[in-house]
Amino acid sequence: MIAVSIDIGSTWTKGAVFRRDGQGLTLDRRIAVPTTTDDLSRAFSRVLDGLVDGGDAASRVRRGEVRLSYSSSAKGGLAVAALGLVPEITLESARVAAYSAGAKVTRVFSYRLTRSDIRSLEAAPPDILLFAGGTDGGHVDSILANAEALARSSLDCSIVYAGNRALADDISDLLAGKDLVQVPNVLPSINAPDPDPAREAIRKIFLSKIVKGKGLDVIVGETGVEPLPTPYSVYEFAKLISARVPGWSDFILLDMGGATTDVYSAHRERPAPGTILRGLPEPEVKRTVEGDLGLRVSAEAASDALKGLVADALDRREERIAAFADYIARVSAAPDYLPEDEDGQAFDAILAGACVAEACGRHAGRAAEVYTPEGKLKLQTGRDLTGVTRVIGSGGWLSRTASFDPSPWFRRMGVDNRGRAVLLPSEISYFRDEHYVFPLLANVARDFPEEAAKAGIDMLVAQQ
């Protein structure tokens, strides 16, 4: 049996054939062609035809002779604007749900939408507005005000309402003219987030609406197989590895590209005695996306955000810092640029290291020590990844760069600017997804979960 997997990325459409023999999966062949953004089906067909011998690949998929699974993050993926009430509570719950659905969160709003918020949404509508706020039976006024403001607007994107259930009928009435889906609350009660219904709704909208146009519907028509958003699929894959592969219950997975850095972590919180957890409970697998951290398109924004880390790495030498800035200005306008010279390669490594450190720092929880007369207590918010020592690097640059060692970068994230400990490991074992097969295996995992999870880990290259 062969399994064909294709991932339609914003610049490359990549595919691979995996052969299933006995209990395992082996990588047979890989192809990548430039994504055809005007009609995604053209590049897709080239890859599919290239991977399946004997012609007429699509109909062989339809007849079930070839197992096909595929994903798409073309055009930067699914844009979700998240609306919540309190930033650290329902807005955060909405954000967690959107990220887990494989979306990028393009805008966030809390409390009440202002007229200018509405205008900016109208001017640049997201694919989906995820509308949260209030626990069940909780807050009313601002949520109704937000629904009224949305009702009056000309915004016509999909709206997923995942707020206070007590207002479900009011929301139906107020937003009757909109493309509205209602799901259970992302935060039904204050200590019990429930991101899955909203996540499922986002995935369905991806299939029913986002897939239309751009040529994805053509692919569905020809193959009879539906795509998933790439990060949704990778998220499921991370969950699967954590559940199924011995020794891999806890790990961090980095996927860094030109525009964004994604961090996934699989970790179950087990607070030690003397630790008091505050804030929202964390999901076992969490994904965060940093839209300002990336190696090319976001290089400029990243070097702004990472000034301190970069300067330290350049020993605070003025002329090196200036040369770095020049380099960033050059590469951010050239998404495909690959440096040949030593300086360029060193600068890429510094930018990559700093992006990894910062993205993981934002992903991880915080702890502050509180001194009480009978000793120290730890007040923790977010997830404690200090014991999570396995780190996987995936995505173009991380997959390619055998010489990159992220360990020292983890050690730089000791405390944040409020003096709280950043809960990241200081010693790590680093594994590289050398052939960038994670997204492809994530697709295959839908048909062959056990085998794909094992193959994903087996194919990693351990850093010496």
Add this chain to the structure above:
Amino acid sequence: MSDVDTIAVAKANTLPGMTSLPGEDPAMTATVVLGVIGADCHAVGNKILENVFAVAGFTVVNLGVMVSQDEFIDAAIETGAKAILVSSIYGHGEIDCAGFRDRCIERGLDDILLYAGGNLVIGKQDFAEVEAKFLAMGFDRVFPSTVDLSVPTSLLRQDLGRRAAFGGGK
């Protein structure tokens, strides 16, 4: 009749759309946020309060120990709570509670009821003095650790009923 019985009767008599009398229904299922403020980790009283207020018919959102002012306020906003019950057991209540009312107003909780209780200050100070201090800080009611808990539950019911009747609260 005990508290529990009163509630059962009141609930049975209250039908949807029925206007309620002051001191009765509005308080019955009202949400209250409960927690121990500051770096205070005394957990026992907190559990008792959760239980007592729940049995008295309130929907209790218990944040546990070591709760900051903003965490109380965040939770009250999201849950639409009508009252915040602050405990301080370890003696630093005065510092931890300072500015609580102002912060509530700043964050849009104009009408929330604030109760404080426990060992609010260090050592043996006259309770009347302690009470005056906390009332001046904007708390609506203040209780010593020795209070019989049927007193705050019925006062809360009264306070909420009065607010509903006079149009205060949301």
